Amino acid sequence: MSELREVKSWPEQETRGHTIPGSRYTSKEFFEQEWEGMWTKVWLLLGRESELPEPGDWQMEEVGSEEILMVRQKDGGVKAFYNVCQHRGNPLVSEPKGTVLRRFVCKYHSWAFLPDGTLNFAPDKEDFPEGNPCNKVTLEELRTETFAGFIWVNMDPDCVSLKSFLGPIWDDWEARNIETWQRTMANSMWLPCNWKVVLDNFNESYHVPTVHQGATPDTDRKAIRGNIDTYFKETRFDLSDEGHNRMVMKGGFGVGQTDKEGNIVDPLASELRYWEIDPVDFKGRPEETREALQQAKRRLGPERGFTHYDKIPDEQFTDAFHYTLFPNFAVSLWSDGFHFLRARPHRSDPEQCLFDNWWYASPASQQNENARRGANAGTGAELTMLEYGGDVSIGPGIEDDVFVFVTQQRGFRSRGFKGVYLSNQEKRIRRYHELIDDYIEGRGPKR
Ligand code: FES
Ligand SMILES: [Fe+2]
Structure with a gap:
């Protein structure tokens, strides 16, 4: 093996x-400790890459008191930002997903941010004592990584990599x-x-x-x-x-999948037939279908389009x-x-x-x-x-x-x-x- x-x-x-x-499970105080100590320090599975196929596509998801805006970039990567305008704190988007043609425009005073988070336009930009905010102010970005087609974010800038966070999960899942x-x-x-x-x-x-x-x-x-x-x-x-x-x-061993006479019934019966196993051969012995299914999937899977089968363990078939x-x-x-x-x-x-x-x-x-x-x-x-x-x-x-x-x-x-x-x-x-x-x-x- x-x-x-x-x-x-x-x-x-x-x-x-x-x-x-x-x-x-009920205390507000514990809820707040959890938020500060745990939620803001862990990798969170929050988005799906296929939801944002093209540059400018975005997805917004909430977790606790935060709303996180994930945006597909021109270079193919994904960036995640807190969904909050850096002028005076209005949220930038209010829908769960969409596409930004050029810029995210805040609905309060029209500050406009590029998909990479840079402020690109502010009305009366010469009127700010701290200087023109354009190209200076940016959306607040979170650590972002992708794995298994999911977008993961972490609010802690000093967090470990997603791979070390996931430990053995990474290898278990990668082959699929x-x-x-x-x-x-x-x-x-x-x-x-x-x-x-x-x-x-x-x-x-x-x-x-x-x-x-x-x-x-x-x-x-x-x-x-x-x-x-x-x-x-x-x-x-x-x-x-x-x-x-x-x-x-x-x-895959047929619990509750036989009738009184021991005949294997659906859905196991059709599953077996699909994999070219005759359910009749296993009459009264449903537990033996587990191994038979594993072998059949191993043998027939790749030619039927199940291309990842050569990389996964037998147990995973059943x-x-x-x-x-x-x-x-x-x-x-x-x-x-x-x-x-x-x-x-x-x-x-x-x-x-x-x-x-x-x-x-x-x-x-x-x-x-x-x-x-x-x-x-x-x-x-x-x-x-x-x-x-x-x-x-x-x-x-x-x-x-x-x-x-x-x-x-x-x-x-x-x-x-x-x-x-x-x-x-x-x-x-x-x-x-x-x-x-x-x-x-x-x-x-x-x-
Ligand atoms: S709060 Fe966004 S432009 Fe003023
Ligand atoms: Fe349950």
């Missing part, structure tokens, strides 16, 4: 085991050509809960048999329909020095690789797509967050899907902002999680709650909270 295809373990991590009280993957679904919603409620949930699978009963087969509550074994004793957990984590659950990237991005990465789950803090209220439930898919898998369904699903799903409590679901499965996010937040307000009592399989939550404290206390993640 080549070096690239191996799934290496990450180093063991110790946790300190301090209490995690409800006030971490993720920059070519397209968004196929994008539902977002403001939720009445702290952002950590969301991340805590994606940092454990202990809740699955209870919260996702509809998705777990009656025969086996520790597994999830769609082929994932969520039982902790079968799950591999890794915590990185940098504070990220990875959870690998075995899939198993769920769920990552949490500190601080606020959880993602289930498959060989051909991922489930993108992110939570951002509100500008002032600790008890609200902006939650994204998005999906991305590789071009080959989209073609395959279109061929199978005889339809063109289209590419590049636009963002849909939904309302919490409205008629439209944020997405199957995830709506169950959202339900407990909001009830749990209510519980965190109780004076009767003395702090969490965590199982070992929830260790990632403990580590996560310790890292937040490390940042607040001015320590980096490596110890």
